[in-house]
Amino acid sequence: MTAPKRLTDRKRNAIIQAAISEFRASGFEITSMDKIAATAGVSKRTVYNHFPSKEELFAEILHQLWTSISTQAEIAYQRDQPLRQQLEKVLRAKLQLLADDNFLNLARVAIAAAIHSPERAQNMVARLGEREEGLTLWIRAALADGRLKPLDPEFAAQQIHGLLKGFAFWPQITMGQAALTADMQSQVVESAMDLFLGHYQA
Template sequence: MSQPPQRLTDRKREAIVRAAVEEFRTAGYEATSMDRIAAVAGVSKRTVYNHFPSKEELFALILEELWESSAASVELPYRTDQPLQPQLLQLLRQKLDLLGDANFIDLARVAMAEIIHSPDRAQEIVGRMKEKESGVTGWIRAAIADGRLQPVDPEFATFQLEGLVKSFAFWPQVTLGQPPLAQAERRRVAESAVKMFLGHYAR
């Protein structure tokens, strides 16, 4: 069954978000203007403001969508009938694939700069993001409930596990401009992180 056509207002909103993502990614937050976003989206400035009252609100939406794309791309239902190691390896491979995407890294770099520049506004945005649980946290929570991991705060364990990965595949790329990891390096990072994590928490 074919999808119903998008309304014109929905198409315009989508074009504005796409244009904003591109402008924030290439020019940075401070250099991006609503005028420029309107021009790139092919809409009037008034249309942009009808959908988004300010650049701050538009940027906040993009940060939330960035977080949601990260959470949605790392999703694996916990399986009681399978060993922990291959399940966790698959989760981390999904995470590393996302962290290897140049557009994701570029947007993360813009977000990081704005968080440093305006920490108060950033804290509000980050607070909204934390209301949604990541796929990794959900998997860890299920493994704990199944009695196969030590009873630990799932969010704490997630920070630990993702920290092992991001030390190699996120922070060097965001802060130092290093290239994304090659496939062999991603595999090595994932296997090592899983071994360390399960060595500490597996029952």
């Protein structure tokens, strides 16, 4: 009984990966279910058995993007630990996600859809923002513990995300640059911590 399920799962994954490839290459509007089926090596009927429409297939791709973000290691605030040590764990977990090829591929698809179909992207962008809540929660907890100066947690979290993505997301997404080396990751993390704690630490 398990073999057919595994085969079904493999076909479903092949369809999703083919869709990611085709959406990246041609965009959402131009990509057809026929092309996705051909790239996946399955019949068009199989594609429709898994995904009744192209919109639902695209929604599944976005769902995987949300999942990859939301399952990123959450670092809970600890009152008895140095802020810098905790923040470093949070930022390194974030950089690990940003360096993941599958995450970057999904993000490219989502961004391309946002550019070509802003109305389709509005809800997507809102949900992406919601998924970056881990750092906001950590900042809010440190603020409540009196270890940070008065600040807007969402604004401060966005500042840190901007510092990281300026090196480890947007150059890779828009210019095809290579992922950061370990030394460069450390430099980005240390610099971001210096700026954040230098400005906000109580």
